[in-house]
Amino acid sequence: MMGTKRRTRGRTDFVVFGIAGALAVAFVLWGGLGTNSLSTVTTTMLGWLESNFGWAYVLAASGFVLFxxxxxxxxxxxxxxxxxEDTPEFKTLPWIAMMFAAGMGIGLMFYGVSEPLTHYTDPPPGTARAGTGAALDTSMATTMFHWALHPWAFYAVVGLAIAYSTFRRGRPQLVSSAFIPLIGDHAKGWIGRLIDILxxxxxxxxxxASLGLSALQIGSGLKAAGFMSSVSTIVLVVVIVVLTAAFIFSAVSGIERGVQWLAATNGILGVAVALFVxxxxxxxxxxxxxxxxxGDYLKELPGMAARTEASGGLDMARWLSKNTMFYWAWWISWTPFVGMFIARISRGRTIRQFVGGVILVPSVISLVWFAIFGGAAITTQRGGLNLAARSQEGQLFGLLQQYPAATVTSLVVMILVGIFFVSGADAASIVMGSLSQRGSTEPNKAVIAFWGALTGAVAAIMLIIGGGGESALTGLQNLTIIVASPFVIVMVLLCIALVRDLRRDRVVLRDDKGAEVIEAAVEHGTERYGEDFYLTVDSPSRKKSKRS
Known part of the structure; x- marks a missing residue:
């Protein structure tokens, strides 16, 4: 059955909403009342995951790209x-702007300077000597590895599965609904609800995690602009509260007004900052x-995709945990809401158009962005100013201070960071509301607000666990890896379910049937008329015109 364009207001699934909400609230209470014990448990869990399942992240990531x-x-x-007969609901430029803002905006602001600079001054184990031309090549290639094809392949897998299931098959807009071809009616029972809870x-x-990164970078911007001499955890929590209120307000206003307007705004500001630098x-x-x-990215891609503890020992294991494993986990943690959001704005596009837009366009944008900010930062580092000595969240502001109008550009960046986060987080709140209400395309505003407020509370706890500063960033990264791990299995199974669905698509069945009919006709004609037989295929319109 084909999907329809009507919007749906669903009833709350109190099993999904209740269990997910209760567990999230329990986490917040645990973090608030027993910070040390939560920190100990997460550290132990992370060590176990790194030792036993680092290889799974590596294989899955490249597998999704190929898929x-x-x-x-x-x-x-x-x-x-x-x-x-459907045509795209959104034009190409707004579609790309919304997709990019939801899928990666805040990450580019936070890591645009810090990642290339970090890999230049401290390259991956066994690759190049720090500060050399070879380190520059390795740095930019590694950065592209983390920000180009692989992350967007994660989003494309989930987005395709949900868009096809919802708009082509007419199922509810749920991650679990895409599993119907694999597990049948179990997708509507407790297994499906478990998938949606995950x-x-x-x-x-x-x-x-993204909210925590935004707070860290805005706090660093306040310090760099001279508004504060130091930024405490209390200040970061206040920033989180303000951003949370902003994205909840945007989320309840809906995609057409809130997200689309924000995407256009941060697109313009982002281009302006990049052109300035x-x-x-x-x-x-x-x-x-x-x-x-x-060239370096394409040349080194196979080797980068094969980095594991086996290739570099404990040094490589530690590096992967802070870098590749964190990024893969971060992208995976974003796939449910970015995938569902991209699916929602991609109705009417073909699978080929979808993959081309989701994979290639953002990869090109990432290439340009990191060449500008990474190139400027590395040039500054070579010139004698040790940008790398600053905190990761402060390196962008340190770079801007080397150019005219530093205070103005720093303020613009802080605004841009806030808008990038808000445009992504409101989409996340809408998606969590949709998952809580049986795939509703217009979830209840109170449910959206609940998940938005809980996101802010979890972000505050993640920062408090980290203890502020660089350790706060580590706390954000560790928890993201832990929570995202089970969803890797969901995504692998989702690929299998999608292929099963596609094999039974009416276009595929029609093509197969047409090939069978033609093959049978040729065999029959050859048997009856010999090798001189040939078959012509004419369109119905031409037949009609010949008869007239």
Whole structure:
């Protein structure tokens, strides 16, 4: 059955909402009343995951890239995510802006300077000597590895499965509904509810981690602009409260008004900041860095995708935990809400168009962004100013201080960080509300507000567990890896379920039937008329015109 365009207001699934909400509240209470014990437990769990399942992250990540590219270039690529006659609901530029803002905006602001600079001054174990030309190549290639094809493949897997299930098959907009071809009616029972609860939890902690990063960077901006001499955990919590209130307000206003307007705003501001650094910074060096980075990324991609503890020992294991494993877990934690959000705005596009837009366009944007900010930061580092000695959240502001109008640009960046987070977090709140209300496309505003407030509370607890400063960032990363881990299994099974669905699509069945009919006709004609037989296929319209 094909989907319809009508919006649905669902009833609250009190099993999903109650269990997910109760567990999240319990986490907040545990963190508030027993911070040390929660910190001990999460540290132990993280060590166990790193030792036993680091390989699973590595294999799954590259597997998702190959899977979505295969779908795009296969015969399934022409299938429309909706009715065959459906056209895209949003034009291409707004579609890309909303998708990018929800999927990666805050990360680019936080890591645009810090990641290339970190890998340049402290390259991955066994790769290059710090501060050399080889370190520059490795740094930019590693950064692209974490921010280009792989993360967007995570989003594409979930987004495709949900968009196809919802708009092509007419099922509720739930992660569990995409499992119907794999587990049948069990997707509507306790197994399906467990899947949706895992999706809510991954979304909650992924959003909370992003909120924590936003608070850290805004706090650093306040310090860099001279508004504060130091930023305490209390100040960070206040920032979290303000951002939480902002994204709840945006979320209850809906996608058409809230998210789309915010996406356009941060798109304009983001381009403005990037152009400023490009012009004020080492313009020629940045232009040279673009093709170099792309070439190094493609050349080193197989080796980077194969990095495990086996290839570099304990040093590599520690590096992977702070870098690749965190990024993969962060992207995975974002997949339920980014995937569902992308699905919701992608009705009417073919699978091939979807994959091309979701995989390639953001990868190109990431290439340009990191070449500008990474190139400018590394040039500054080479010039004698030790940007790398600053905290990660403060490195962007340290770079901006080297150019004119530093106070103005710092304020713009803080606004941009806030808007990027709000535009992603309101989408997350809407998705958590939808998962709580049986796939409703317009979840209850009170439910949205509940999940938004809980996201802020979890973010505050994650920062408190970390203890502030660099250790706060570590706390955010560790909890994200732990909570996202079960969803890796969900995503692998989701790929299998999607392929089963696609094999039974009417376009595929029609093509298969047409091939069978033609093959049978050729065999019959050859048997009856010999090798001189040939078959012509004419369209109904031409037949009609010939008869007339």
């Amino acid at each position: 979505v590219l295969w779908l795009a270039f296969s015969r399934y690529g022409k299938i429309v995510l909706g009715r065959d 999706a809510i939890f991954a979304t909650l902690f992924g959003s909370a 490009f012009i004020a910074g080492p313009t020629v060096f940045i232009l040279n860095l673009l093709p170099t980075t792309l």
